[in-house]
Amino acid sequence: MAKETLTIIDNRTGKSYEIPITHGTIPAMKLREIKVSEDDFGLMSYDPAYQNTASTISRITYIDGERGILEYRGYPIEELAEHSTFLEVAWLLLNGELPTKEELESFQREVTLHTMVHENMREFIEGFRYDAHPMGILISTIAALSTFYPEAKNVSDPANRRLQIIRLIAKVPTLAAYAYRHRRGLPIVYPDNDLSYAGNFLNMMFKMTELKYKPNPVVERALDVLFILHADHEQNCSTSTMRIVGSSKADPYSALAAAAAALSGPLHGGANEQVIHMLRQIGSKDRIPEFIKKVKAGETKLMGFGHRVYKNYDPRAKVIKRLAYEVFDAVGKNPLIDIAVEVERIALEDDYFIKRKLYPNVDFYSGLIYEAMGIPLDMMTVLFAIGRTPGWLAQWEEMHNDPEQKIARPRQVYLGPARRPFVPIGERKKG
Numbered sequence: 001m002a003k004e005t006l007t008i009i010d011n012r013t014g015k016s017y018e019i020p021i022t023h024g025t026i027p028a029m030k031l032r033e034i035k036v037s038e039d040d041f042g043l044m045s046y047d048p049a050y051q052n053t054a055s056t057i058s059r060i061t062y063i064d065g066e067r068g069i070l071e072y073r074g075y076p077i078e079e080l081a082e083h084s085t086f087l088e089v090a091w092l093l094l095n096g097e098l099p100t101k102e103e104l105e106s107f108q109r110e111v112t113l114h115t116m117v118h119e120n121m122r123e124f125i126e127g128f129r130y131d132a133h134p135m136g137i138l139i140s141t142i143a144a145l146s147t148f149y150p151e152a153k154n155v156s157d158p159a160n161r162r163l164q165i166i167r168l169i170a171k172v173p174t175l176a177a178y179a180y181r182h183r184r185g186l187p188i189v190y191p192d193n194d195l196s197y198a199g200n201f202l203n204m205m206f207k208m209t210e211l212k213y214k215p216n217p218v219v220e221r222a223l224d225v226l227f228i229l230h231a232d233h234e235q236n237c238s239t240s241t242m243r244i245v246g247s248s249k250a251d252p253y254s255a256l257a258a259a260a261a262a263l264s265g266p267l268h269g270g271a272n273e274q275v276i277h278m279l280r281q282i283g284s285k286d287r288i289p290e291f292i293k294k295v296k297a298g299e300t301k302l303m304g305f306g307h308r309v310y311k312n313y314d315p316r317a318k319v320i321k322r323l324a325y326e327v328f329d330a331v332g333k334n335p336l337i338d339i340a341v342e343v344e345r346i347a348l349e350d351d352y353f354i355k356r357k358l359y360p361n362v363d364f365y366s367g368l369i370y371e372a373m374g375i376p377l378d379m380m381t382v383l384f385a386i387g388r389t390p391g392w393l394a395q396w397e398e399m400h401n402d403p404e405q406k407i408a409r410p411r412q413v414y415l416g417p418a419r420r421p422f423v424p425i426g427e428r429k430k431g
């Protein structure tokens with residue numbers, strides 16, 4: 001039988017090294033044994049942007065980017081989107097199995113009981129400028145929650161971790177809705193415990209003078225499905241941030257605020273907002289070829305296309321595209337959909353995109369649904385953050401239970417100046 005090892009010959013010394021292969025990886029620390037002399041630091045791998053580095057063993061989310069497969073704990077995303085609810089998926093991500101009826105009911109009750117936030121948070125939010133971006137408010141208020149729960153820093157206590165996990169899943173939508181109401185100059189709306197997780201979020205966003213807010217059931221279900229689709233995506237930029245910050249044993253509010261900050265960038269969760277800007281800028285179907293030309297010339301990117309891992313159609317984009325038409329039937333069509341569908345058609349027939357395996361990602365159609373639901377552009381990444389919260393927390397919990405993890409600390413290749421004496425300011429020359 002072939003050996004599960006890798007033999008490396010160091011041509012500098014002629015020495016040969018046998019390195020074990022486990023689960024298709026080699027342990028990077030083994031490379032350090034490869035030295036030219038006793039005092040040599042040893043070999044490292046150079047991997048900017050971690051394109052080929054597995055930073056953890058995980059049992060939560062599986063992606064096969066070549067085949068367009070996404071599974072949470074072994075369950076295909078399409079089946080979860082069809083049959084499950086967001087809180088059921090949150091339980092699955094956190095606990096590894098689907099909940100029983102009793103477990104789910106008790107989890108729903110627990111989350112519902114924790115949706116309120118301290119009244120001081122209102123004053124904190126009022127301190128933001130009237131036009132503050134809600135993602136900035138969300139990131140800041142999540143971080144600020146740690147000051148309300150100082151015990152959260154006891155991250156080695158599993159029961160304490162669990163309580164903070166429930167609080168975060170419950171309170172992130174409340175903070176998100178408060179951020180929106182502040183931006184609109186509207187009074188905040190308290191959570192309504194009679195409603196579902198998604199229904200209550202819509203209530204906190206959109207309730208006006210009516211005594212009881214009744215969510216549109218199609219919109220409520222669509223939002224729940226969107227949350228499911230965003231719930232986890234293994235070691236992406238924001239999840240790795242959650243783990244890196246958490247690895248220093250920071251409290252989960254600080255770690256989750258950092259993860260949300262990573263998500264806010266236009267190359268990550270900010271892309272859905274950029275897609276709408278792009279579709280508006282294109283404006284009409286006849287202007288698409290001109291726009292595609294600019295993309296191919298490298299002048300701009302086709303936002304919502306391409307993915308570090310998917311080199312095939314993002315399975316979430318398929319579900320979202322279908323969902324979009326259901327929402328449009330219920331609340332009216334977003335006219336940008338026709339442009340989006342045509343952009344996709346043209347791009348998928350174009351050599352530039354085919355060669356680079358660029359397909360629509362989760363963000364290509366999600367913004368269109370949000371817009372049809374009345375959710376403004378600058379709230380779209382905020383909604384992504386609500387959906388991703390259980391995933392970040394499941395990954396954080398897994399990290400705390402992993403005996404192989406330590407404080408994260410990448411290495412560098414230093415190519416800066418060699419040691420030199422300090423130059424007094426009067427003797428310095430420009431350039």
Ligand code: ACO
Nearest residue numbers: 267268269271295301302303304305306307308356361363
């Ligand atoms: N439009 C045009 N060209 C693209 C795009 C795009 N959206 N994405 C990648 N390319 C091109 C690159 O220019 C590059 O071409 P080259 O080989 O001629 O230089 C090639 O495809 C490979 O791209 P990379 O940048 O190496 O791919 P990477 O894996 O680093 O980037 C990323 C992935 C950041 C998602 C990229 O595809 C992108 O910027 N997409 C647009 C932003 C977006 O939609 N982000 C959301 C991602 S999903 C999420 O985070 C939830």
